[in-house]
Amino acid sequence: MTYEEPPWTARRRRPVWVPVVGLAVLQVVGSAVAGRHQPQRVSLDALGYVLLLAGPALLLLRRRRPVAVAAGVGAVTLAYVALGYPWGPVFASLVVAFFSAVAAGHRKAVLIVAAVVYAGHVLIGQWLYRWLPPAHDHGASWAQTSGGAAWLLAVLAAAELFRLRREQIARDRREREEAQRRRAGEERMRIARELHDVLAHSISVINVQAGVALALMDERPEQARTALTTIKAASKEALGEVRQVLSTLRAPGEAPRSPAPGLDRLPELVEQATAAGLTADVRVEGTATALPPGADLAAFRIVQEALTNVVRHSGARTARVRLRYLPGLLDIGVEDDGPAVTGGDSGGGNGLVGMRERAAALGGTVECGPRPGGGFEVRARLPLTAPDHPAAAAAGPAKPTRAAEERP
Numbered sequence: 001m002t003y004e005e006p007p008w009t010a011r012r013r014r015p016v017w018v019p020v021v022g023l024a025v026l027q028v029v030g031s032a033v034a035g036r037h038q039p040q041r042v043s044l045d046a047l048g049y050v051l052l053l054a055g056p057a058l059l060l061l062r063r064r065r066p067v068a069v070a071a072g073v074g075a076v077t078l079a080y081v082a083l084g085y086p087w088g089p090v091f092a093s094l095v096v097a098f099f100s101a102v103a104a105g106h107r108k109a110v111l112i113v114a115a116v117v118y119a120g121h122v123l124i125g126q127w128l129y130r131w132l133p134p135a136h137d138h139g140a141s142w143a144q145t146s147g148g149a150a151w152l153l154a155v156l157a158a159a160e161l162f163r164l165r166r167e168q169i170a171r172d173r174r175e176r177e178e179a180q181r182r183r184a185g186e187e188r189m190r191i192a193r194e195l196h197d198v199l200a201h202s203i204s205v206i207n208v209q210a211g212v213a214l215a216l217m218d219e220r221p222e223q224a225r226t227a228l229t230t231i232k233a234a235s236k237e238a239l240g241e242v243r244q245v246l247s248t249l250r251a252p253g254e255a256p257r258s259p260a261p262g263l264d265r266l267p268e269l270v271e272q273a274t275a276a277g278l279t280a281d282v283r284v285e286g287t288a289t290a291l292p293p294g295a296d297l298a299a300f301r302i303v304q305e306a307l308t309n310v311v312r313h314s315g316a317r318t319a320r321v322r323l324r325y326l327p328g329l330l331d332i333g334v335e336d337d338g339p340a341v342t343g344g345d346s347g348g349g350n351g352l353v354g355m356r357e358r359a360a361a362l363g364g365t366v367e368c369g370p371r372p373g374g375g376f377e378v379r380a381r382l383p384l385t386a387p388d389h390p391a392a393a394a395a396g397p398a399k400p401t402r403a404a405e406e407r408p
Contacts, residue, residue: 024056035086042084055093066101067109073097074117084133102159193354202238208276230275262296286325298358306334306378338375
């Protein structure tokens with residue numbers, strides 16, 4: 001399988017001709033200097049210099065045609081050796097060509113090219129040297145031939161390690177980017193849940209009180225004034241909570257300016273429900289204990305959303321809230337006697353989905369559905385300790401044990 005270089009690497013890498021120029025200078029100058037100390041070899045002439053420059057020139061195409069370039073550089077190198085020119089850094093181009101092809105993912109093709117090049121080198125050194133320049137050449141010993149094989153294997157092994165390291169870097173970068181996108185998505189979902197819970201509750205109160213104010217404005221202006229006062233207080237509170245949620249977008253690293261709401265604000269929630277015409281009866285069972293911040297916020301939002309659903313979707317004017325403190329567990333129940341309001345907007349089911357997601361993030365569950373005797377019930381069970389596998393819990397909400405339904 002061909003390895004595709006990531007775009008970030010392509011943006012950083014140097015132009016393709018920069019190392020080629022340096023390699024051409026190295027091969028020409030190095031071979032010329034080495035030839036002065038090898039009088040038994042053929043002196044460099046015009047053809048020799050052309051072969052020394054041909055290898056680096058072919059490397060200009062190594063990113064587009066890595067296998068063809070490796071084969072071409074191998075052929076040029078064999079031609080240089082066969083013509084008896086001085087030994088020197090002529091093999092540098094071959095090393096770069098093999099590295100480029102292996103890094104591009106063409107291991108099998110490079111092995112074939114390397115085998116052919118080595119076979120040609122063995123033929124020249126052990127047999128064809130009799131008919132090739134320079135004259136009276138004694139050929140290569142088997143020790144030299146074996147050394148060439150070891151050198152070639154070392155180059156191929158280094159190229160493979162380079163490819164593996166390159167792929168590992170690209171894979172690590174992709175995983176980091178995916179983790180960042182996942183965290184950003186989870187943060188967007190958290191903010192969306194917070195905004196939904198805040199706005200749905202406050203706007204429901206405002207909607208009910210606005211209807212009361214419109215109905216009593218002419219006949220009972222004092223009661224209308226009370227309703228408008230409730231609207232002002234609810235809208236002010238909603239603006240404060242929305243500002244707190246949105247502040248995390250402007251400065252993610254800063255601590256919130258005000259503490260997140262918790263069950264200590266349950267009396268305020270009951271007062272707001274009362275202002276909307278709903279009487280909420282709160283019953284606490286067991287010994288109330290301080291909750292972890294996440295569980296405290298989730299419990300408050302679940303009760304808030306459940307009461308909001310009663311105001312918006314139920315004809316009942318009373319609701320019962322039960323907080324049951326068990327060892328390591330908080331059991332929350334919110335129920336009403338109905339009936340459901342027909343023709344109401346269910347809001348697309350986002351409220352119940354948000355409750356389940358909040359509970360699932362803590363390793364808990366939420367069950368919602370009609371009561372056997374009429375009305376609707378929301379029941380949540382929140383563990384007071386961190387879940388064993390929070391990442392799995394955050395991947396998606398746990399399935400409720402009963403069929404959950406939005407009010408029609």
